[in-house]
Amino acid sequence: MKKPFLIVIIFALILIAKGGLFVIGEGEQALVTQFGKPVGGVSLAGLHFKIPLIQDVHRFERRIMKWDGDPNQIPTKDKKYIWVDTTARWRISDPLLYFKTVATEAGGQSRLDDIIDSVVRDAVSGHLLVEMVRGWDYKAPEGAREEIEVEGETIAPSSLAGREEILNGILEKARASTPEYGIDLIDVQIKRINYVEQVRQRVYERMISERKKVAAEYRSEGEGEKADILGQMQKELKTIESEAYRQSVEIRGQADAEAASIYADAYGKDPELYAFLRTLEAYRKAVGENARLVLSTDSEFYRFLSEAR
Template identity: 30%
Template sequence: MIKKFLIGSISFLIISSILYESVFIVHQIEKGIILRFGKVLRKDGKPIIYEPGLHLKTPFIEKVKMLDSRIRTVDVQADRYLTRENKDLIVDSYLKWKVIDFSKYYVATGGGDVDQTETLLKRKFSDRLRSEFGRLNVKNIIMDSRGRMTIDVRDSLNHGTITDPSKDLMNQSNPFYESSEEKRRQIFKRDVSSNSMAILGVKVVDVRIKRIELPSEVSEAIYQRMRAERESVARRHRSQGKEEALKIRAVSDKSVTEILAAAECESLRLKGEGDAIAAHLYAKAFDKDPEFYSFFRILKAYEKNFGKKRKNNLMILGTSSSFFRYMRSSNIKN
């Protein structure tokens, strides 16, 4: 009885182990490959790639290797890049990649080593980006509104570096400079080389530059120069403003002087005309009675000389003086 139980238990364990080794599950974010005696299992010369789901394999002989199928992001450390005019730029960038040929990726990276793949990607990406920056000046880099440079870097990583200068897509004299992305992609496809990432079974999905900055020592020098230029412009504007202000003040002073002179002339003319008219009226009035005119003038003289506003009203004149003739009683007529 015990013997049958042991045999049954052993049989159950063997069958369970066989079933366990025969079934495997590929998760949604993964792809699976089968290794038979350390080699990737193939069918009709093509590697067998297992999609997410439940699958079967030959137990104990075949092993399953799960490979991540997601798009991964690699942050590339900010580094100095030299432009065509020998100016340093600090460039911070990143790239996205994914596995497209899982069998080739497994073999090329020694078992699907992600760290090794990303290290190689960073090195190739930096070399290619450095080459692109070396062909452009700062103005072209800043004005790269369509992102041709990053597209070329991505395509060169995927399909290899174009070595023919006539196919330089960043050369504005090249007819392909303004061509569509599909034509540009076809150019790269015709020039796939052994230094492409396709050899590793991976694809660079996107390349982006997060920021481009000048080195601190260069930035400070540029800021100082810009500040000096702005100050020079400000001084020029101030001097021009002062010059214009002096011109305006001179014109204004001239206008004021001319207006005042004209007004003074006009006032003197009007006063002269008024005095002439008054004198004429006085003459006509006094011609009718000269004695009254003489009496009126003497009274005005008395008022002027003996008025309240006068001080020290001391006059030494003889009593027979004509000035006092209207004060003598003998001259007063009833």
């Protein structure tokens, strides 16, 4: 009788150990309930005990979790429809309150859907398209106009909000509604903003028009620079040509003068030789190919020929 009794006791202890011991991981926290009512929370990782069959353990993430909303088509303040895709980071700050209000992680995600989607929709519809697509504290470039034109209306950049400012406002408003569910909302960001087809086409046309305007300004400036460079080049070229022509005339004049001086010195030593050479030169120029020359015997042109006999 003792051995079967011992087996029963051992079996009962195994069941108690199996049903009463539970392990909490590093990234988890737990809530213990008894007959559906919370009786305690566990935030430390490790091995813990509960009453078998009476108490239950509900596990929750202690780590930061990701929320991704569905992309929504929302009109901006200036009636431009855009697709807005939002994401957020959150964690469970109060497991007991979280269990009482939303119970599960899926319930928490659903509650965040309602809160964040509503706040994002209000923020987008309350701001202009230019504010949503530009994340900046605007400072106009030097020389640029200190104004932005939106739908024919001129607006001072200082009166516009940047996307970071809008996101901070979204986070502040959404965070105000999450503590009552035991949720701590850490961050809200817009992953992507896309235009609907009609707006996208108008944006493309505006971008093309602006780029063409900028290109025309660059071309105009380039043509002006080109004219200045060509004018300077022509001026320098004429100066160089004029100087070169002046130097060539001086050099040619000096050479002619020097040649004339040499000729004069040479021919002055023997005038007859000079006359003879000049006559030969005249013969070569006067008598061409297949030509006949008729001279009188008393002609000066004939004198050297008659003396050569």
